[in-house]
Amino acid sequence: MGTTEYMKSRTLEEGFSALTDDAERNRLLAEMAEQSTDMISRHTPEDWLFIYASPAVTHLLGYSVEEIVGLSAYDLYHPDDVEDFRLRAPTVNYDRGLYTHTYRFRCKDGHYTWLESTSRTIRDPTTNEIREILVVSRDATHRIKADKANRRLARVLESTQDLVIFVNLDLTVSHLNDAARKALKLEKTDYTALALSQIVDDTGMRQLVDDGIPLAKVAGHWLGELMMLGGKGNRIPVMLELLVHRSLHGDIEYFSLVAHDLTEKKAAEQQLKEYQADIDHASRLVTMGELASSLAHELNQPLSAIVNYLRGIERRFSGSASVSWANVEIPISRSIKTALKAGEIVHRMMDFTRKQEPVIAALNLPELIRDVMDLCDVMGVRHGVQLTFEADPDLPCVTGDRIQLEQVLMNLLVNAIEASKTTAEASATVHIGVTQYERRHLLVTINDDGPGINESDMPRLFDRFFSTKQSGLGMGLAISRSLVENLGGELWAENRPEGGARFSFTLNIAD
Helix, strand or coil, X not given: CCHHHXXXXXXXXXXXXXXXXXXXXXXXXXXXXXXXXXXXEEECCCCCEEEEECCHHHHHHCCCHHHHCCCEHHHHECHHHHHHHHHHHHHCCCECCEEEEEEEEECCCCCEEEEEEEEEEEECCCCCCEEEEXXXXXXXXXXXXXXXXXXXXXXXXXXXXXXXXXXXXXXXXXXECHHHXXXXXXCCCXXXXXXXXXXXXXXXXXXXXXXXXXXXXXXXEEEEXXXXXXXXXXEEEEEEEEEEEECCCCCEEEEEEEEEECHHHHHHHHHHHHHHHHHHHHHHHHHHHHHHHHHHHHHHHHHHXXXXXXXXXXXXXXXXXXXXXXXXXXXXXXXXXXXXXXXXXXXXXXXXXXXXXXXXXXXXXXXXXXXXXXXHHHHHXXXXXXXXXXXXXXXXXXXEEHHHHHHHHHHHHHHHHHHHCCCCCCCEXXXXXXXXXXXXXXXXXXXXXXXXXXXXXXXXCCCCCCCCCCCCCCCHHHHHHHHHHHCCCCEEEEECCCCCEEEEEEEEECC
């Protein structure tokens, strides 16, 4: 066979092979179209009638192939979308013969579903006129709903007053919402390379690295209070929630921080603390006022004694040219001792009424009680009330502030003395006892010989501004309970079976 005949033979074989390949390819494409979950449809160019639809139309729209053929796509568009599509159709520019758009389509049962369609024109090779339009449509409902949800979340994210910060795994910031940018003074700053350590103080970063992130990786979130750093050294106290975000495979992709600004709350707490301190101080002054007449008598005695000692020296040695120490030693020593006793009373009064910050320390409770009893003893004598004290041996120290505990004891002792003086007995007793209470507490009890507490008054006894005294302010017991509870203890009242009332409170044993 010559060369020319050979070449003609090869060309014919390749032509038959190409025809065979095209037929097989078309068969495979048709089979894929019939089995695809995407709906493949053909439409007339003017009124968009369905010429053909793949079986996926039943899954997407609920129609059978026979039912959909002959219907116009315009009749199935959502009313809000159909006019928009009519206006755009004449001006649509197909990118390389393709055009993609998203719209709502009515299903057979009447509800609308979102479809995303990619269409392509099929033109007459001679006239270039559009003969039909080939469309591939897929269900976009989940994506559209997710997009809408994301847009809503984005609007919430930007409108919330909480500081929201997205953080990469290397603890660099990827995004801040508007509130965070304003609070941290980063409106005009490029924060793409911002490290989290630049907006959280050192203590807060240690909290996050040592506790927050490890716990959040296990539980999914962590909550803690820390300090963030704004512009110009401004420190912002926040309650911060750390959230871990994972991929579908379970790998951690990023963290988000949601921080609630506590600045106003902290300021209000500080103001309330100062107000409470003023109230406590005023209560101590009122209590000291109730003791004033007794303490004045107590001070008057040593002062009178000092005057008498000095006048004796004056009378005896007036006009003498010389005086020996032996003659004046005893009255002068007694004057000094008496003056020191008066000074000690004044010192205790000043300590008790002084306004100062609480100092929590380990305190010897029996010793503290005896000091308070010394101040109240004169008041007891004036009202015919004897103060007695009993404590278990070798008691441990308790945790508390000395002035606050003195205030509690002073309130309870003054109340007990005043209640006991109203009895018809010639004399009465107020007894203070201290015992071990459970494993980690001491119990203080104050028993009086008064008439007891009316059952109707018992529920309101510790309410602010409630008092059983005619001239009482109703603050002493309320403040006493508050002080005891702040120290981790409890304060309560009850009537004694033998008569009188008993006030009891517990205190934590010092470590």
